[in-house]
Amino acid sequence: MKPGIRIDYLPLEGLKPYDRNPKTHSPEQIERLVASLTEFGWTRPLLIGDDGTLVAGHGTWTAAKLVRDRGLSIPNHPDAATAPTVALAHLSAEQRRAYVIADNRLSELGRWDDALLGAELADLQGLGVDMDAIGFDAADLEALCADGAGADTKAGASGKSLVERFGVPPFTVLDAKQGYWRDRKAAWTALGVHAEEGREHLPDTNVATDWMRRGSAVGGSAFDPVLAELVFRWFTPGAGAAILDPFGGEATKGVIAATLGYAYTGVELRGEQVQANRAQWLKVRDRLPPERLAQVRHEPVWIEGDSAKIDSLLPAGRLYDLVFTSPPYYDLEIYSKGEKDGSAFESYDRFISWYRDIFRQACGRLKPNRFAVVKIGDVRDERGFYRNFLGDNIACFLDAGLGFYNEAVLATPIGSLALRAGRQFTASRKLGRGHQNVLCFFGGDPGRIKAEFPQEIEVGDVAPDDPAP
Incomplete structure (x- = not known):
């Protein structure tokens, strides 16, 4: 049998959250996840245990149920009542509990290059991309501009914010x-x-x-x-x-x-x-x-x-x-x-x-x-x-x-x-x-x-x- 990862499409209602998941999701974040799903589709599966308990993807699972209940569509996924899943059968129960925390914590350790982030967001906004689908809004972008982020990305840049440079x-x-x-x-x-x-x-x-x-x-x-x-x-x-x-x-x-x-x-x-x-x-x-x-x-x-x-x-x-x-x-x-x-x-x-x-x-x-x-x-x-x-x-x-x-x-x-x-x-x-x-x-x-x-x-x-x- 060839090694590999199998993706199973399971009903959303058959999955359940891990009741000791310490990561919380605000209504605002869930709405942005809804925007992301309807814009980009499923780009990563939910990770689950053998019994259907979620290990990673709690927020996306919640957002997917809202997409289904609102009658919205997901671009690459015709059945909004199901979700792609991967069962972490190779992990022990203790490892799955640990990975619930690791999945969230390891992503938090990365840092943004604020100048590049501001420039990229400004370009995308100018192209008409939905900022909510990316997870940012106008206030976030303005905060970057106010800090001078995104104003210059080339050698010799002034380091001034867009407001300082252009009014x-x-x-x-x-x-x-x-x-x-x-x-x-x-x-x-x-x-x-x-x-x-x-x-x-x-x-x-x-x-x-x-x-x-x-x-x-x-x-x-x-x-x-x-x-x-x-x-x-x-x-x-x-x-x-x-x-x-x-x-x-x-x-x-x-x-x-x-x-x-x-x-x-x-x-x-x-x-x-x-x-x-x-x-x-x-x-x-x-x-x-x-x-x-x-x-x-x-x-x-x-x-x-x-x-x-x-x-x-x-x-x-x-x-x-x-x-x-x-x-x-x-x-x-x-x-x-x-x-x-x-x-x-x-x-x-x-x-x-x-x-x-x-x-x-x-x-x-x-x-x-x-x-x-x-x-x-x-x-x-x-x-x-x-x-x-x-x-x-x-x-x-x-x-x-x-x-x-x-x-x-x-x-x-x-x-x-x-x-x-x-x-x-x-x-x-x-x-x-x-x-x-x-x-x-x-x-x-x-x-x-x-x-x-x-x-x-x-x-x-x-x-x-x-x-x-």
């Missing part, structure tokens, strides 16, 4: 709920950056996510200052870069651009908004500490005018290093009642035609090998279906000659969404929207990015000294 980890999920994001946002707010000025009459899309027609909600959808800072730092060739904002809106983008040393030009239809923006910049400038004030190279420029005529509003021949904006939402935020305001057009088709022409003009002002970035969210029609505004944006920029280069989700604070989501879901099965979309396009040769964009991102304190009172 925020450069992942496809930009999490505005994290402490590092909140702290930076609070610092910008302390300098006097406020999105509400000039927009008091607008509906708040964070308070009314599925608000489709004009309503009674108050406030406006404020632009996140940290997102503005990141886009400027990440997607321009450096300080002094010229930024074009086809839909200026409130002051945030212009104020932050100027504070960081960029040359910002925004086009805004509403005269009262332009005046409010200019006033806010003067207030912020007066509060800047000397070190930050010294970095201001250009006053932000807001041009009052119709974005549909943006080409004629801009200086002849002027080219820009970045197109960056948060465009208007058709029939969601009504900015004004004027016939030139695309948000109030009578049809979505007319809105999109108007919208595409504006970005055709704006992207025609980009220098070669430069980015265009938009922060958007989808909107629903009168029946509650999404209009596919995201897809229309992608088509718009592709037709303007740019390539679709990056996409990210901006995970926003939940706030009052937690109070509304249950009622909304029960009534309509609509999910509460807790994110916005950031779409990034590139015009030119991506091979030139390394040569034309800084390899080290300058990220310091928002205000190196305390702002003036």
Whole structure:
């Protein structure tokens, strides 16, 4: 008889746990084992004694029963009511008792290379792999990043964390709920950056996510200052870069651009908004500490005018290093009642035609090998279906000659969404929207990015000294 290991597929219910197993399994761990089973399948058998008592695999056995009870499937195993097992018949009863402990303890003695682990997890997350199936979650990954793990794996690495190097980890999920994001946002707010000025009459899309027609909600959808800072730092060739904002809106983008040393030009239809923006910049400038004030190279420029005529509003021949904006939402935020305001057009088709022409003009002002970035969210029609505004944006920029280069989700604070989501879901099965979309396009040769964009991102304190009172 040839030596070997025989695998028997036995009913889960015929197996039993070792009642003196000192290893415990939390509900959270069991759920991750469920995710692992449904993602990877059975990759190792359960180890049992002659009587069906488990020696190794207690947690996986528990998870397998949940998979069966929930009607889930295991990729390489058609019968979810059974499990692959190996009977340790060559071990004595005492050895099997000892191996219950050895199996767990010996695996604990290994150590992680945190830098390699962080880098590998970040890559896998970027590829869309389910982190729960691996046994890690976003908090685990963030802890690694906060410790500097995974930031560098090559010789000569700085040893800094991703937050220290880039302000925020450069992942496809930009999490505005994290402490590092909140702290930076609070610092910008302390300098006097406020999105509400000039927009008091607008509906708040964070308070009314599925608000489709004009309503009674108050406030406006404020632009996140940290997102503005990141886009400027990440997607321009450096300080002094010229930024074009086809839909200026409130002051945030212009104020932050100027504070960081960029040359910002925004086009805004509403005269009262332009005046409010200019006033806010003067207030912020007066509060800047000397070190930050010294970095201001250009006053932000807001041009009052119709974005549909943006080409004629801009200086002849002027080219820009970045197109960056948060465009208007058709029939969601009504900015004004004027016939030139695309948000109030009578049809979505007319809105999109108007919208595409504006970005055709704006992207025609980009220098070669430069980015265009938009922060958007989808909107629903009168029946509650999404209009596919995201897809229309992608088509718009592709037709303007740019390539679709990056996409990210901006995970926003939940706030009052937690109070509304249950009622909304029960009534309509609509999910509460807790994110916005950031779409990034590139015009030119991506091979030139390394040569034309800084390899080290300058990220310091928002205000190196305390702002003036």
